[in-house]
Amino acid sequence: MVEIKPLHYFVSAYEEGSITAAASRCFISQPSITHAIKSLEDRLGVILFERSKQGIKPTKEGQTLYKLATDLLLQNQQLEAAFTPDKKVELHLYIQPDINIERYCNIIDTIQNTSPFIDLSIVETVDQAQLAIIDEERLSSQFQFKVLNQERYQLVVRKDHPLATENVVTLESFKDLSFIERPYCTNRKAFERLMNEKKISITYKGKSIHDLQIQGLVKLGLGVAVIPESYIQKDDDLKYMAIALDAPITRTIVLAYRKLPSVLMTAMEETKWAYCRKK
Template sequence: MDIRQLNYFVAVYEQGSVSAAARQCCVAQPSLSSALRQLEQELGVSLFIRLPKGVTPTEDGDKLYGHAGRIISQLQSLKASFTEPVARVKFRLGLIRALGVERMSQLLREFSNSLPGLELHLVEPDDSCDARIITPQLLKAGEAFAPIWHDNYLLALPPGSPLSLQPHIELADFEQLPLIKRTPCDAWNTLYPELVRRGIKADIRADIQTIEYALGLVSAGVGCALVPNFDNMQQRNDVDIRPVNELKLERTIGLAYPKNTNTEALTLLLQQCQHASNR
């Protein structure tokens, strides 16, 4: 096992695609695939399940991802200890919840790598900060907004739900439907008032904040939940997802920053956000 293999593995894990990882690592796809197979053979496990459109990590893949991230970080710190110290640049970035672990990890890693000496502090979006990743509804006076991602929302269903037989969900289907409320959530703020207006009463079983917990409850059969259609959502086999008709359940995520500020760190972050929006 070597650091090259671990870097390739992390790229595949975060991209959800061997071809996309090869482009990110600037290496031929066959070379990356060969290195990945060697890593699996050495560990004696399968790290990914190959799908028609990309890959999804196995439990062993999830386990290795945590170790690989720490090893790569430690190696980078080791190398940095033998170089001339650089000036520390503190940057406070406010983040709303439910942004998507994989894509945010990639964005923050690329931002950190682009600026030597960066000391990145992740804070709540209402705290004092240099920039914020938020929805347009949270924009403050004096801030500019650069869109990064546009998410559509789907309804996640427990395995075996009768609604899984339908290609899409109608609003009438929410009548007495076991439902997991997640707040804050842009889609919930659109859906719930419409259900009230139509006299449709869902059976709310839980009120939580994070997508991860919502999906865990859906997988356990507690109820259904609205979730953003992240890339890896289609690859999950523990929940079914269906679009909801009659309403546009969507959100835009972007970088909010002071209009009159032009620091090197902010300029580099804007560039990384632009790259992320083009992927």
């Protein structure tokens, strides 16, 4: 008889295309995933994955097992739910660190209120998640998603900065400015490419670890910064300016999901999700 747990690990490896990602998703060590797959291969007398430096690729037998295993795991979940209707369903949520989660508070509330048996917990990586609020650029193909918001970037300076009299700036305005670096920015390379095309060099005076800190550093007079619009706040000491570009650089924030309980999957498909616009 094939046990349920190895099938769960096999399905995770199949969907992630990586032993490492599957281990992260299942909160176990890589050798445990490898051992589970090997035990299935020995039990069934087949090879389930072709292994290479690029990861793992399912064989024909692996594809067949995946279809059967997902059906079996779903039936097992339904069986448990039928006899333990009050059992909590734990959902793992990933929130990208540089996203202003306060803008999406109503979404979190809606998810939690969909069912009293949903227990939402935060995970460290998107590989571990069933739900994610994330930049679309960082999302893997295993997820479906709903677009929440598209935002541009603005330059933030102190109110006494020479540029503070402007409402709109160009990249040429960046010359000779000292910046606080935002190393986690998904569009950093796009900005750097434009700067290189215009032969504008950037001087960095330090790095931030999140966008609230970066504004504090600007307020202290340690430099200027480029931040997403969602982090703009009412502050008498700071000035925010739009950046004039021929093709605006934006990021798209999405609500991503996979492998959800039926009640929440229905909500995902039917609800028009919106973000909080209050500043």
